Amino acid sequence: MKATDLLADAHALLLDFDGPVCSVFAGSPASMVADQLRGVLADGGHTDLPEAIATSTDPFDVFQYAATLGEDEARYVEAAFSAHEVEAIPTATPTLGAHELIVAWHQSGRPLAIVSNNGVPAISAYLDLYDLRTSIDFVSARDGSNAALLKPSPYLLHQAVTALDVAPGESVFLGDSTSDIEAAQAAGVRSIGYANKPDKDSRLTAAGADAITEVLTGLAAVT
Template identity: 70%
Template sequence: MTPIDVLAHARALLLDFDGPVCSVFAGIPATTVADQLRDVLADGGHADLPEEVAMSADPFDVFRYAATLGNEEARYTEAAFTAHEVEAISSASPTESAHDLIRAWHASGRSLAIVSNNSTPAINAYLDLYDLRRSVDFVAGRTSPDATLLKPNSALLDQAIGALGVDRRESVFIGDSVSDIQAARAAEVRSIGYANKIGKQKHLRAAKADAITASLVGLAAVCR
């Protein structure tokens, strides 16, 4: 099945944020944010980190580890993470054709939500920056220090589907990670894997995405 086939039969479009909509850390590298979160943990007395956390370039790895240390650690690490994400929005790089897809889908009269492990304040800041808020019906982003609610858990997708009031069988989620596809399968939602980097197509296919695309160019035309 092609991405166009999947979209043609959908009444609701769910979009991951970092990747399908923009590159959040294009201007502020993710590894810099991960380092800053490690500094937050160190200030709280947690300098001796497992090697995989100490060496990771992914701030989500640091945040998920912080959540295992206790509620207080999770709260202050999540708050710092959100602040860094919001700061990064001014230098985030829009994904080619993503804005066209969002606006075209909205103009078609169908529902659209952003569903992301990124924080809701950061997502809203981006939508305001590019005047996209009127084209997005709902944002299901990170709003708490509870890391278990993030994808691959289906909680955020379930929240978006409930808010939109649509049938999950008529919804499609575009995401660029294996955890996105896993969350879509858990939510019983069709998925399009966005293989925006070399090697991703293989992993997204193995995760059983319903379709895969290397570009969003041309998808907006399906909505018109």
């Protein structure tokens, strides 16, 4: 099925944030944030990290590892992570076509939610920066240190469709990672894989995406 057909039939749109809406760490590399989160762990005495965590460039890997160490470690690392996300927002790069899709969808009268593993404060800062808050009906995102609630768990998607008062099967989730697609499947929500890099098409398809799009430009026209 084409992405345009899914959108035309959907009663509600759910959008991942980092990727489909913007590149959060475009001006503040994620690898630097991961290093800083490892510094938080080191300050707490956790210096002997597994190789995969010690070398990861993804701050989510460090946060999820912190959550395995204990509630305090998870809370401290999440707080630092949230602060770095907010600091990154002024240099985040909007995804071409994303703002137009958001505004057009809102104008169509159908509800729209942001569903993201990123923190609520950063998403709120972005929506305010670009005057998009009135076009978003709900934000379902990380608001604490419980890493188990993040995608690929369906929790955030369940929370979004409940808040929007729509059936999961009448909603479509647009995300750019396999964890997005897995979360959508677990929640009973149809999914569009945003293949914004050459290697993503096959991975998102294999994960079970109902449709694939390589660009967001033009999608606003189907609303």
